[in-house]
Amino acid sequence: MTAQPLPESPSIPGVLGRIVHERVADYQGADPRLGPGRTRARAFHAALSRPGLALIAEVKRASPSQGAIAPLDPADAARAYVSGGAAAISVLTEPRHFGGSPEALREVVGSVTAPALRKDFVVHPAMLREAADWGASAALLMVSVLGEATGEYLRAAHHVGLDALVEVHDEAELEVALATGAEIIGVNNRDLRSLEIDLSVSPRLIRRAREAGFMGLLVAESGYRSAADLAGVRGLADAVLVGSSLAGSGDLEGATRALLAGDA
Ligand SMILES: O=P(O)(O)OC[C@@H](O)[C@@H](O)c1c[nH]c2ccccc12
Numbered sequence: 001m002t003a004q005p006l007p008e009s010p011s012i013p014g015v016l017g018r019i020v021h022e023r024v025a026d027y028q029g030a031d032p033r034l035g036p037g038r039t040r041a042r043a044f045h046a047a048l049s050r051p052g053l054a055l056i057a058e059v060k061r062a063s064p065s066q067g068a069i070a071p072l073d074p075a076d077a078a079r080a081y082v083s084g085g086a087a088a089i090s091v092l093t094e095p096r097h098f099g100g101s102p103e104a105l106r107e108v109v110g111s112v113t114a115p116a117l118r119k120d121f122v123v124h125p126a127m128l129r130e131a132a133d134w135g136a137s138a139a140l141l142m143v144s145v146l147g148e149a150t151g152e153y154l155r156a157a158h159h160v161g162l163d164a165l166v167e168v169h170d171e172a173e174l175e176v177a178l179a180t181g182a183e184i185i186g187v188n189n190r191d192l193r194s195l196e197i198d199l200s201v202s203p204r205l206i207r208r209a210r211e212a213g214f215m216g217l218l219v220a221e222s223g224y225r226s227a228a229d230l231a232g233v234r235g236l237a238d239a240v241l242v243g244s245s246l247a248g249s250g251d252l253e254g255a256t257r258a259l260l261a262g263d264a
Pocket of ligand 1: 058221
C-alpha cells in the first residue's frame with residue numbers, strides 16, 4: 001500500500017503555501033513505498049488517553065511567527081518536559097522555518113520513553129516511512145495541506161505503525177477529518193495562512209466534533225501560555241499541544257509544571 005505524493009503546485013495561500021511548496025520540492029523523487037506493514041503500538045494514543053488534560057510538549061527552536069525561540073538541545077528539552085509532567089513530545093523536523101531536523105526527533109526518541117510525534121508538513125508517503133524509521137509513535141497530518149488525500153495518508157500512517165494526529169482549523173476541515181475515520185483530531189488555534197491565534201477555535205470545534213458523535217481523542221493546539229489559558233479546554237479536550245511558551249521559558253521543567261498546575 002502507499003499514498004500518492006502531493007502534486008507540485010498546491011494552491012495553498014500564505015506562509016503555509018510557501019512551506020508546503022518547499023517540502024513538496026524536498027521530497028520530489030523520494031521512494032513512495034511504505035514497505036511491509038508494521039504493528040501499531042498506539043503509545044501516542046495511550047499517552048493522550050490518560051485522565052485529566054494530557055500535555056504534548058513541543059521541541060520548537062524557531063517559528064515563522066516568532067523567529068528564533070531558543071537553541072534547545074532536543075534530548076535535554078524532552079527530559080525536562082517529561083520531568084515536568086508532559087505525556088508526549090512533539091518534535092519539529094521542518095528545517096527552514098522551525099529549526100527542526102531528523103536528528104532532533106531521533107535524539108528525543110533516544111532520551112525519553114514518552115512517545116514522540118513527528119511535527120512536519122507531510123506531503124509525501126516517504127515522510128511517514130521516515131517517521132517510523134526514526135522511532136516516532138505518531139505523525140501530524142494536516143487537512144489544510146492534504147485535503148481529500150487525508151484519509152489515504154491516515155491509512156499510510158497506520159500501515160507503518162504510526163498513530164496520526166489529524167489537524168483541522170475550521171468546520172470544513174473538521175468534516176473532512178471526521179469522514180476519514182481519524183482516531184485523534186487536533187484543532188489548531190493558529191491560522192497557518194495568517195499566523196493569527198484565536199483561542200476560541202479549539203473549544204468551538206471540539207464541541208462540534210462531539211456533537212457529530214466523534215468518539216476519538218481531541219487535542220487543542222497552539223497559543224497557550226499559562227494554566228489560566230487552559231481553562232477554556234479543560235473538560236473538553238483530551239490533550240493540549242504547547243510549544244513556544246514552554247520552549248522560550250528558560251526553565252522548561254518549571255514552565256511545564258506551572259502550566260499543568262491545577263490539572264484534575
Ligand atoms: O507554539 P505554540 O503556539 O504553543 O503551538 C504549538 C503547536 O501547536 C504549533 O507548533 C503547530 C500546530 N500545528 C502545526 C503545524 C505545523 C507546524 C507547527 C504547528
